[in-house]
Amino acid sequence: MAASGVFALWAWLAPALSFLLLSLVVPLRRSGRPAAWLSIVLSAGALVSAIAAWHATVAGMARRMLWEWIPVEDGVLTSVGILVDADAARMLILVALISFLVQVYSLGYLSDEPPPSLGRYYAYQSLFAFSMMGLVLAPNFVQLFICWELVGLCSYLLIGYWYTRPEAARAAVKAFWITKTGDVGFLIGIVMLWSRTGTFDFSELFEMAKGGSDILAGLGLITFCIYLGAAGKSAQFPFHVWLPDAMEGPTPVSALIHAATMVTAGVYLLFRTAFLFEQTPEVLAAVGWIGAFTALLAATLACVQTDIKRVLAYSTVSQLGYMMAAIGAGFSSAGFLHLLTHGVFKALLFLAAGAVIHAVGTNDIFAMGGLARRMPQTFTVFLIGTLSLAGIPFFAGFVSKEEILGATWAGGLTIPFAMLVLCALLTAFYMFRVVFVTFLGQPAGSHAGGHAGDHGDHPHDAPVIMSLPLWILAALAMVIGVGFAVWHPEAEVEAPRWLTPLAVGVALAGIVLAWLVYGLRVISAAWLSRLLWVLGEAAEERFWLDDLFALIYRRAILGFSLMVGWVDRYIVDGVLNALSAWTLMAGDRLRRIQSGQAQDYVYGIALGVLLLMVWMRWPR
Amino acid sequence: MTLQAYLTVAALLFCIGLFGVITRRNTIGILLGVELMLNAVNINLVAFARYLADVSGMVFTVFTICITVAEVALGLALVILIFRIRQTAVADHLDLLRG
DSSP states (O other): OHHHHHHHHHHHHHHHHHHHHHHHOHHHHHTOHHHHHHHHHHHHHHHHHHHHHHHHOOTTOOEEEEEEEEEOSSSEEEEEEEEEOHHHHHHHHHHHHHHHHHHHHHHHHTTTSOHHHHHHHHHHHHHHHHHHHHHHHOSBHHHHHHHHHHHHHHHHHHHTTSTTSHHHHHHHHHHHHHHHHHHHHHHHHHHHHHHHHSOOBHHHHHHHHHTTOGGGTTOHHHHHHHHHHHHHHTTOTTGGGHHHHGGGSOHHHHHIIIIISGGGHHHHHHHHTHHHHTTOHHHHHHHHHHHHHHHHHHHHHHTTOOBHHHHHHHHHHHHHHHHHHHHHTTOHHHHHHHHHHHHHHHHHHHHHHHHHHHHHSOOBGGGOOOHHHHOHHHHHHHHHHHHHHHTOTTSHHHHHHHHHHHHHHHTTOHHHHHHHHHHHHHHHHHHHHHIIIIIISOOOSOOOSHHHHHHTSOOOOOOHHHHHHHHHHHHHHHHHHHHHHHSOOOOSSOOOTTHHHHHHHHHHHHHHHHIIIIISOSSOHHHHHHHTHHHHHHHHTGGGHHHHHHHIIIIIIHHHHHHHHHIIIIIIHHHHHHHHHHHHHHHHHHHTTOOOOHHHHHHHHHHHHHHHHHHHHSOO | OOHHHHHHHHHHHHHHHHHHHHHOSBHHHHHHHHHHHHHHHHHHHHHHHHHHTOTHHHHHHHHHHHHHHHHHHHHHHHHHHHHHHHSOOBGGGOOTTOO
């Protein structure tokens, strides 16, 4: 049991070492490939340690290692350290695994980058792995919040990795800005919780919650504030607008940060603090409703995107909504299970999409087509990921998705349940839309630019260093799916018997619809969108939510900034300028006294002495 | 003669000297004014020495006279130097320190 803590600590500190080396030893960082290999080797070490930590955990037991951090008069305000239980160890493995595979994959994907910026990329990657593991292992809210902000920073840095492109820079700022909005709420929630209970520590809070202490009664506002942070990070409505834009970063980054790990931090937070949220059923219900609504909204948006990464991004938002819905229904472990499986197959999808983009040099799915023959390996793994996401039996997403549906049904959230079922249909539809258009349709004409254009030959499968992580993830998605089917895990909820046929039927319906529209083309897409005329148009415009945010930003915040700027310029600065002008003027007047004539000074001295004498002899 | 008579003379002499220092345009004249003021002080010292029958006042006077001689020598040397450099010894023209 003790070993699990030590192994987890190693897993946490390995990327920290890599980051320190890469950031402090400048020649190493600027050397590019050696820096990459250092980071990869250490993240492999982290993966091994994480697996060892998981192997050493004992069910139902949490291992804590704490170091005092901020001492105050009576004891310790907060400490740093690790809190490992079976779930944290599973999450740790997910983070370490995806991080390792993405780092290997990036070596191929970013092979054209100059060495210094490759080194910078791996420094960011290491920092991200360290921060994310710190978040996963955090024993209290303070460490969690710090790591929370650190992963946000890494996300910002990696979205803006190609910082010379204005879209990337803007997307980075947008992501940072919107997640920060939620984080303000999170911070307020943490401080309010502390002022109520006097502790940041998860274990102590858990004891309080278990003991039925009435300190924890009426936490609604606090948990809602904490949820705001989770909603910002996990791209819940209305904060979801940053995630699709975050696709401006390199595709492996999207796979790691914006699909598998960082964006799920919000779900993980809610899972970790589920005991707090259980005290406030009204907030939980809101979480469930917002989650289901986000899932449906993002799924409709994903149906009209033409950028392959944006389809996947909206799909991520949608799946995060799924997880949130399960947590909102009160079955946080169902959400967590989906987090783990989703992490695997969504990273797989992103990396496969990255291989496609790498090969054809465009993100537009309608500029691709017929890639199945040219990139058979990529097609296979992409199909495995798609089937997992669609929730087909014997693939990774099936069990976890079904558990979420069961959880929302059992939790009594009937309308969210209906939304999620509709969302499952749309999920299968938009994913197979991508498959049919990209891989199975007629080959598009000439591919402008890109990798293929450079070499003058047709698109081909990615090199081994990129395809190996794909195959590992695909195998994992299969193993998880088949494993769940064979050793059916004990479901937390007794799902109704009609649920499995419903889920599979809906997914198959979505696939068939996509096949009819984009495979056989018996139903024209234009006709379909005319059928849903308002919805289609609204989805094209992303439901005007991005415009709304831009409007808020331009009008409200910029207006307020202009006002504050005016006050600063003309009132605060004005007072100071007037003071300094008066001082100058007074000095200029006083200057005249200094005539430089010695006689004037003597005159002054004599007068002064005379005045002193008069003053001394003045009758009082 | 009473002490007051001496003191009155000394005060008058001091005021004349001060008036000279303040009003003379010529630097030499200013120096002369300073001499008058110093001598007014000397008269005071001697008068008090006699009045109090204490010799220390007279000793002070001797010192003052010595120092005055040195001061005049130094002052005249400065005036000559200033005249050589600036081609003038009029106090109004010497205003390098004007603010």
